Amino acid sequence: MDNIDLEVLKACDTWLAAGQPCEYVTVVRTWGSSPRPEGATMAIRTDGMVVGSVSGGCIEDDLIAAVRAHGTTRRRPEVVTYGISADEAHRFGLPCGGTIQLVVEPLGPHSRIAELHALARRRVLTRRTLDLATGGVTLAPARPDDRLRMDDRALATVHGPLLRMLIIGAGQLSQFLAQIAVGLEYEVTVCDPREEYRASWSLPGVEVVHAMPDDLVLEMKLDSRSAVIALTHDPKLDDLALMEALRTDAFYVGAIGSRANDARRRGRLRAFDLTEDQVAKLHGPIGLYIGSKTPYEIAISILAELVAVKNGVTLPAQMSVAGGKALAAA
Structure with a gap:
């Protein structure tokens, strides 16, 4: 059985190999109550098909609606925040006071998804660092105690064995x-x-x-x-x-x-x-x-x-x- 992170990487790898545009979404920060933890991921294809999840479903619906209406138009990673106000929390199905921040990343050859997927399948624990300005990616060995980290310049996530x-x-x-x-x-x-x-x-x-x-x-x-x-x-x-x-x-x-x-x-x-x-x-x-x-x-x-x-x-x-x-x- 694949874990969710591996299923998302597999979907991204498959879609990119078939020439189908897609985006990779990562939960990077949460405040208050949140349905999904930091590090949760989702892949979304240009026709709105998704694998994985980043919330209880309502945020996914909003992301899907935007992709179906406009396609995958991003050219570089974008930080997106949901749930700042009480009205937004209600609209997006977040618990009272919950706020969730995502990085939405358009994928391409520079994203190194195929390499990361292959490493994860081989049970190699890997740190993926995303340059938030350019979308460039570096891969490096990770330690078991490594965790998701993000600052103004980069997002580092950890992928690997169950x-x-x-x-x-x-x-x-x-x-x-x-x-x-x-x-x-x-x-x-x-x-x-x-x-x-x-x-x-x-x-x-x-x-x-x-x-x-x-x-x-x-x-x-x-x-x-x-x-x-x-x-x-x-x-x-x-x-x-x-x-x-x-x-x-x-x-x-x-x-x-x-x-x-x-x-x-x-x-x-x-x-x-x-x-x-x-x-x-x-x-x-x-x-x-x-x-x-x-x-x-x-x-x-x-x-x-x-x-x-x-x-x-x-x-x-x-x-x-x-x-x-x-x-x-x-």
């Missing part, structure tokens, strides 16, 4: 977790050496691997765009994989289990010569305390915690499973 998720264990909870994670644009791999668990899997877009989890962690070369979630309850499978994952730059490493099992697991990991800082990276008991009981609810709880970590949000201790249960007991 966020990755390795799920250890192919049980029912793993299926629900993987299903939601795919919708969140993760490239999901499920690892389970147990044939009896793998045989029932049939989720499109998810790779199921027969391997020892710790070997796969090493093979995947996890980086800061990677997450590892251990769900087997079996120390023989979970612990060795967690040991290797906690030594990587993975932004999230978590394991299911009770508070007592979590304490025992941390003791075993220390025996593997992990440092206290490495053990402290482990999220467990995994998830947020929302009273979840069913596999679907537990999956939502886990992914809510993972999204918060990815977005750099520090949650109160009472929202963790351990903290929430302790508070409820008290």
